[in-house]
Amino acid sequence: MANSIEFDLDGQHRPNAYPILASLVTPRPIAWVTTVDAEGNVNAAPFSFFNVFGSNPPIVAFAPGNKEPGLPKDTAKNVRQSREFVINLVDQPVAEAMVATSASLPYRTSELDGLGLSLSKSSVVAPPRISEAPAALECREYTTMEIGTNRLVIGTVHRVHAREGLFDPESLRFDQTNYHPVGRMASPDWYCLTDQLFNIEHP
Secondary structure (H helix, E strand, C coil): CCCCCCCCCCCCCHHHHHHHHHHHCCCECCEEEEEECCCCCEEEEEECCEEEEEECCEEEEECCCEEECCEECHHHHHHHHHCEEEEECCEHHHHHHHHHCCCCCCCCCCCCCCCCCCEECCCCCCCCEECCCCEEEEEEEEEEEEECCEEEEEEEEEEEEECCCCECCCCCCECHHHCCECEECCCCCCEECCCCCCCCCCC
16 A cells, blocks of 8 residues: 555544544445334334354344443343344335434334334244345344443344345345345445446356
8 A cells, every 4th residue: 555544543543433444344234123122112223333244153243332321222222131133134215214213212212103114023033024124134132242332232143034036936046136235335424325236256
């Protein structure tokens, strides 16, 4: 790298770690997480610090931060209580609704109200799926790690729901041309589409 800017995340640039890393490590997939509280109220919130990290067992991880110092977001509270969650994936038709659910609302207030979305019953966990999402992963919490003020929820995936047309029902081959998830780009408000793809064969 001929000319570059160096950031000291241990020192003077530590307060800027989030915008620096969240702007460079892109595009990131978005976990639109649904949970339920002890009274059965449904919460939905998006997280772009998210990915799949293994297949045996199938595991995913996402990082729900705090509303304010020392006060976990509703998603983290609900996962801690129920140990269950659903990750709904996001494509362009639901992108604006997904962003709308990032609003900070009082506890037990549903972010889905007034967005024209519907819920479908999950098969093995209590939180429902967002019907309009192209795919959903039913998960149970394996562990939650706290590193500094970071919270990392690691879950095992028990059921996958995918919109018709994404997989061939017999061969299970995936049709990439029918799936265009939205990716998270630089903070605070940038996203990308994934409808321009190219193929590079592995050696």
